[in-house]
Amino acid sequence: MANQTSYTEENIRSLDWKEHIRMRPGMYIGKLGDGSSPDDGIYILIKEVIDNSIDEFVMGSGKTIEVNIKNNRVSVRDFGRGIPLGKVVDVVSKMNTGGKYDSKAFKKSVGLNGVGTKAVNALSSEFRVQSIRDGKTKVAEFSAGELINEEAEQASSSRKGTKISFVPDNSIFPHYKYRQEYVAKMMKNYVYLNRGLAIIYNDEKFESENGLKDLLDENIKEEEKLIPIIHLIGEDIEVAITYSNNQYSEEYHSFVNGQHTTQGGTHQNAFREALVKTIREFFNKNYEASDIRKSIVSAISIKVMEPVFESQTKTKLGSTEMGGDLPSVRAFVTDFLKQNLDNYLHRNPEVAEKIQRKILQAEKERSELSGIRKLARERAKKASLHNKKLRDCRIHLNDMKAENRLETTLFITEGDSASGSITKSRSVNTQAVFSLKGKPLNSYGLTKKIVYENEEFNLLQAALNIEDGIENLRYNNIVIATDADVDGMHIRLLLITFFLQFFPEIIKEGHLHILDTPLFRVRDKKETIYCYSETEKQEAIxxxxxxxxxxxxxxxGEISPNEFSHFIGDDIRLDPVMLDKETSIDKLLSFYMGKNTPQRQKFIINNLKVELDLVEKEEKEKEIMAKNDLLTTNI
Structure with missing residues (x-):
């Protein structure tokens, strides 16, 4: 009989708080990532620290928060009450220690479990906390959660408050980089939800007078709004609603106690149901829910006593009750909308008329699509039985109990050779592959009908599960993996056009990325280095x-499966596809994908950067110097 692994007292060990956090960081901050996605762990670290400063503001202490990020060092300074000096070390290094267990002091706090700053401490190579109060200050410094320096209390003339600075640990977050766009969006969301608060981030000041109305103004251009923003405010609830002229799907921004619940939850579901119920009763028509909500762009924020989230990262609300003497979340949101939205529509009949016209238009489009939708679904169902386009993974984003669901990724590849390499080297648990058979259709200016008529688009939509919106999106990261040549770039552009045209919230919510693969391999008998740029190549040499x-x-296709595993594993490098807040989607698509070929050609000639091999580059530079002229490229 084969020897079985022994199971004795020696196999049992207890981890201290910092060991457990460092061994299982995903339990505390979600996925690790390199900063290319807004829900990567390095942003959760910032959030956990700022949440404490926000709670101070909510309690009436400190109207300004200063945030700085330089060379991956993050510092957050608030002007709240300051941590009690005798507890400075305990608050950031002892589990189940904090002020938020006293529900009277922090009745509607963001961070309720006292874990946040401990996780930041444990996952940082450098962590420093300073508290100033009652004319005194105290400083403590840590490394990977280990106390390395504790200063005695000293007199201080500085304003009271707390300052925390940290550097995420490179051994846990390799190759990470903070992307300013994601951090800025986080700061904006904080001020939208806390009118009167000012956040100074890297010397740029963020504040908001109009709360969620400002948030929608940031996310949808004036010319794209079908109706003026409906802004409704009540005790413990705020709502903003408009509709987009050029967006097919629904877009929601939902918050609980100041926390951005990117995965929605009971409050967002209640809002969607309440909106439909209120509109139906106002018009006394039993309109389809999908027709009422089509093209909606909205935001909802509620405050709940002792909320229950579905994970430490608090991306989905699980609570069904508001707490105290208040009704359930569903009843609370429904009653608020029924009274306030109904009143608004009665007072603004021209807005109500526009909404009704939009519903009727959606109804007409749905009717036109119904036949082709049915055929497309049947085709997709048959294709899924023997579909070689999709090599699926075992875990999906909508598997809410899966610990690593945030790591789920769909690679969209061109051709069989590339998809074959990725398929053989991927993680079958969290990485799926969708193979394109050629260049996708240019979908600019086409209607949603094309998504169902075009087999490739229909199968991609089915694989992502986004026909009725992105609430049940199956993969957190959608990664375009094409060659870095002209054809590959064109395919990228066509796929980005598809998402911008029909599912822009995929991009707005930070789900779409480009896979960054190495340009060079530099190796000798002892070591192999993969290089992503000419500079990295020279350094490797x-x-x-x-x-x-x-x-x-x-x-x-030239990269072997064994090598590919290096580029899509822990060291994966992704470039997020982001939208410039100043750019209209319609104008962007019409310029790059429309029929204005001469203007676009001129723009490309003036802005194209051509990467050449060193020999070609040297020859071209000599030629340029000789002619003393500009390099031009024929498109």
Whole structure:
């Protein structure tokens, strides 16, 4: 009989607080990531610290928060009451220690379990906390959660408050980089939800007079609004609603106690139901829910006593009750909308008329699509039985109990060679592959009908599960993995056009990325270095010395499955696809994908950057110097 692994007292060990956090960081901050996605752990670290400062503001202490990020060092300074000096070390290093267990002091706090700053401390190579109160200050410094310096209390003339600074640990977050766009969006959301608060982030000041109305103004251009923003405010609830002229799907921004619940929850579901119920009763028509909500862009914020979230990262509300003597979340939201939205529509009949016209238009479009939708679904169902386009994974984003659901990724590849390499080297638990058979259709200016008529688009929509919106999106990261040549770039552009045209919230919510793959492999007998740029290549050559072997990758199909595992595993590099807040989607698409070929050609000639091999580059530079002229490229 084979020996079985022994199971004795020696196999049982207890981890202290910091060991457990460092061993299982996903339990505390969700996925790790490199900063290319807004829900990556490095942003959760910032949020956990700022949440404490926000709670101070909510309690009436400190109207300004200063946030700075420089060389990956984050510092957050508030002007609240300051941590009691005798508890400075305990508050950031002892589990189940904090002020928020006293529900009277923090009745509607964001961070209720006292874990936040402990997780930041444990996952940082450097962590420093300073509290100033009652004319005194105290400082403590840690590394990976270990106390390395505790200063005695000293006199201080500085304003009271707390300052925390930290550097995320490179061993846990390799190759990470803070993206200013994501941090700025986080700061904006904080001020939208806390009127009267000012956040100064890297010397830029953020504040909001109109709360969620300002949030919608930030997310939808004036010319794209079908109706003026409906802004409704009550005790413990705030709502903003408009509709988009050029968006098919529903878009929601939901918050609980100041926490951005990106995965929605009971409050968002209640809002969607209440909106439909109120509109139906106002018009006394039993309109389809999908027709009422089509093209909606909205935001809801509620405050709940002792909320229950579905994870430490608090991205989905699980609470069904408001707490105290208040009714359930569903009843609370329904009653508020029934009274306030109904009153608004009666007082603004021209807005009500526009909404009704939009509903009737949606009804007409749905009717026109119904036949083709049915055929497309049947085709997709048949295709899924023997579909070679999708190699699915075991875990999905909408598996709410799966610990690593935030790591779920769909790679969209061109051709069989690239998809084959990724398929063989992927993680079958969290990584899926969708293979394109050629260049997708240019969908600019086309209606939603094309999504069902075009087999490739229909199967991609079905794979993502986004026909009725992104609430049940199956993958957190959608990654376009194409060659870095002209054809690959064109396919990227066509896919981005598809998402912008029909599912812009995929991009707005930070789900769409471009896979960054190495351009060079530099190796000798002892070491192999993969390089993503000419600069990295030169550094690798210097490091290996001698005459290392240099390989230039020209396409994804050239990279073996064994090598591909390095590029889509822990060291994956992703470039997020982001929308410039100043850019109208319609104008963006019409310029790049419309029929204005001469203007676009001129723009590309003036802005194209051509990467050349060193020999070609040197020859071209000599030619340019000789002619003393500009390099032009024929498109």
């Amino acid at each position: 210097k490091k290996l010395r001698g005459k290392p072997e240099i390989t230039r990758f020209k396409g994804l």
